[in-house]
Amino acid sequence: MGMTVAEKILARAAGLPAVKAGDVVEPAVDLAMSHENAALVINQFLEIYQGTPLSPTIWNPDRVAVIFDHRVPAESSKTASNQKKVREFVANQFVRKFHDIRGDVGGICHQILPENGYVRPGAVVVGTDSHTTSHGALGAFAFGIGATEMASVWALGSVLNVEVPATIRVNVKGKFKKHVSAKDLILHLIGRLTAQGANFKVLEFHGDTIRRLSTSGRLVLCNMSVEAGATAGIVPGDTETERYLREEAGVTDPITPVLPDDDAEYDSVVDINVSKLGPQIACPHTVDNVKPIDQVAGRSINQVVIGSCTNGRLDDLAVAAKIMKGQKVAANTRMLIFPASARIFQQALAKGYVKTFMEAGAVVMNSGCGPCLGIHEGALGDGEVALSTTNRNFKGRMGNPKSEVYLCSPAVAAASAVAGTITDPRGEH
Amino acid sequence: MATVVYEIGDDISTDVIYPGRYMATVLPTETPQFAFADDPVLNGKLTAGQVPPGGVIVAGSNFGCGSSREQAVSTLKGYDLVIVAKSVARIFLQNAINLGLGVVMCPTIEANEGDELEIGATEVINRTSAARFPIVPLPKSRQAIIDAGGLIAYTRQRLVAGR
Numbered sequence: 001m002g003m004t005v006a007e008k009i010l011a012r013a014a015g016l017p018a019v020k021a022g023d024v025v026e027p028a029v030d031l032a033m034s035h036e037n038a039a040l041v042i043n044q045f046l047e048i049y050q051g052t053p054l055s056p057t058i059w060n061p062d063r064v065a066v067i068f069d070h071r072v073p074a075e076s077s078k079t080a081s082n083q084k085k086v087r088e089f090v091a092n093q094f095v096r097k098f099h100d101i102r103g104d105v106g107g108i109c110h111q112i113l114p115e116n117g118y119v120r121p122g123a124v125v126v127g128t129d130s131h132t133t134s135h136g137a138l139g140a141f142a143f144g145i146g147a148t149e150m151a152s153v154w155a156l157g158s159v160l161n162v163e164v165p166a167t168i169r170v171n172v173k174g175k176f177k178k179h180v181s182a183k184d185l186i187l188h189l190i191g192r193l194t195a196q197g198a199n200f201k202v203l204e205f206h207g208d209t210i211r212r213l214s215t216s217g218r219l220v221l222c223n224m225s226v227e228a229g230a231t232a233g234i235v236p237g238d239t240e241t242e243r244y245l246r247e248e249a250g251v252t253d254p255i256t257p258v259l260p261d262d263d264a265e266y267d268s269v270v271d272i273n274v275s276k277l278g279p280q281i282a283c284p285h286t287v288d289n290v291k292p293i294d295q296v297a298g299r300s301i302n303q304v305v306i307g308s309c310t311n312g313r314l315d316d317l318a319v320a321a322k323i324m325k326g327q328k329v330a331a332n333t334r335m336l337i338f339p340a341s342a343r344i345f346q347q348a349l350a351k352g353y354v355k356t357f358m359e360a361g362a363v364v365m366n367s368g369c370g371p372c373l374g375i376h377e378g379a380l381g382d383g384e385v386a387l388s389t390t391n392r393n394f395k396g397r398m399g400n401p402k403s404e405v406y407l408c409s410p411a412v413a414a415a416s417a418v419a420g421t422i423t424d425p426r427g428e429h
Numbered sequence: 430m431a432t433v434v435y436e437i438g439d440d441i442s443t444d445v446i447y448p449g450r451y452m453a454t455v456l457p458t459e460t461p462q463f464a465f466a467d468d469p470v471l472n473g474k475l476t477a478g479q480v481p482p483g484g485v486i487v488a489g490s491n492f493g494c495g496s497s498r499e500q501a502v503s504t505l506k507g508y509d510l511v512i513v514a515k516s517v518a519r520i521f522l523q524n525a526i527n528l529g530l531g532v533v534m535c536p537t538i539e540a541n542e543g544d545e546l547e548i549g550a551t552e553v554i555n556r557t558s559a560a561r562f563p564i565v566p567l568p569k570s571r572q573a574i575i576d577a578g579g580l581i582a583y584t585r586q587r588l589v590a591g592r
Binding site (some may be wrong): 037038039043044047048049051052054071076078079128129130132144145146147149151155156160161162163195196199200203229287301373374375394395396397399401407 | 455571
């Protein structure tokens with residue numbers, strides 16, 4: 001029997017000729033990523049070595065990445081002290097893939113890894129962040145783990161006792177209509193699968209729509225695969241993957257895509273035609289509470305957010321800037337924009353998008369995660385409503401359990417910021 | 430026998446269990462104070478010491494969905510709570526096993542606050558309603574970690590054995 005992409009990657013990483021769903025393996029890790037929660041990983045890592053004659057040493061510092069993005073610059077002395085502890089640790093352990101709070105090489109981890117070429121097709125990537133699924137966009141098997149699990153990876157270089165997940169094959173065909181994008185596709189899919197429909201499973205994306213989709217769009221799909229519960233989302237590597245890694249990430253060494261076998265065994269198959277898909281909105285307080293925009297259009301919004309590891313890339317900002325050019329953010333609405341990385345921020349400056357946003361009245365913030373999870377700037381007041389291109393709308397997500405968060409694409413966010421209500425960017429279609 | 434101390438619905442996210450704004454607090458000894466911080470009733474009972482160790486939270490499906498933050502497990506572990514849920518999200522389940530938090534997957538569980546549960550190897554018996562509910566076993570892949578007393582102990586064993 002043939003293998004899925006996840007099975008092939010896990011077989012290679014475990015040194016086995018073949019594996020199938022349900023097998024238990026210990027894959028070697030190609031990249032282990034953490035952000036500020038490295039402070040907890042360090043604590044657990046040091047505890048592993050207690051009572052042993054061994055000195056705590058990361059198995060291979062070149063395979064570890066640490067990116068500060070959740071609270072940047074530090075919002076409190078507590079965070080600053082955690083960041084200081086991590087900074088000292090990575091220096092002592094010779095971790096060179098370290099991205100501090102900087103305006104040149106800083107940014108959100110799920111953009112920093114791709115744009116620096118840290119992730120390749122076929123790699124096993126783990127991260128102490130649930131949206132580590134993002135990196136499946138480059139054909140890797142990438143999944144989120146907890147801090148203690150990461151401490152174990154730092155010590156041993158492999159993930160212990162991983163059950164090979166079954167795979168749901170998602171075939172996507174058709175051409176997106178204007179102002180409809182990867183975000184609408186993944187929201188639609190999550191609505192169909194439900195928030196736990198892919199729990200313990202992999203989503204493997206195929207079809208002509210996916211082949212035409214840029215790496216930026218693929219990152220959106222894989223980023224939010226976890227919102228259907230998926231262990232990982234994967235777009236098998238292809239010519240676009242190679243283009244991205246060569247042209248945008250500066251990778252020069254060989255790139256070998258991993259493709260599924262023709263007779264790979266899938267848990268189930270989902271077929272989607274996007275040619276008639278319109279803008280989708282995830283309504284409070286679960287990501288699978290997805291409705292076509294018509295059903296929620298007109299809802300007043302207090303804050304619009306464009307950015308994050310989901311939709312803070314250059315093409316997202318381009319779509320928003322085009323809609324907002326010469327327009328103004330509505331009087332009773334605030335608009336926050338935070339690019340996914342410092343590099344993207346600089347590109348947006350060069351292209352004039354930042355000027356467009358600021359002239360419209362939006363606040364352009366430094367790259368970081370803060371507003372998405374209500375931990376650093378952009379919190380909501382009691383009874384307020386936010387419309388956001390981020391990935392979660394759980395109760396309390398943006399820092400206030402008495403507020404509401406709706407999720408959407410950058411096009412919907414931009415059109416809605418101008419109107420002050422949830423607005424279809426297609427106008428009277 | 431264990432007492433149900435709270436009943437909670439479906440899709441309880443890590444943002445509800447341990448709100449993001451407390452994530453700068455990382456040490457397992459310091460996280461319990463923020464358990465269900467946005468739920469004043471439950472947080473109040475926990476922090477006031479009104480919940481005895483071994484108390485059960487009965488939850489619906491997809492408990493612990495969302496973030497990989499381990500604080501969502503350590504905060505519950507701090508009170509030695511046991512979670513009996515219809516289903517549990519993958520990362521939360523993995524973190525729970527790694528830290529030794531009691532989690533029981535029981536797809537048909539029906540229980541109310543105050544009910545007495547007997548949690549066995551294959552079923553949960555609600556002694557108050559006299560109903561029995563089958564348990565979905567934990568992934569067999571994680572048994573070695575449970576047997577070692579958690580992932581830190583297990584990794585330590587492996588590390589020492591490998592050198």
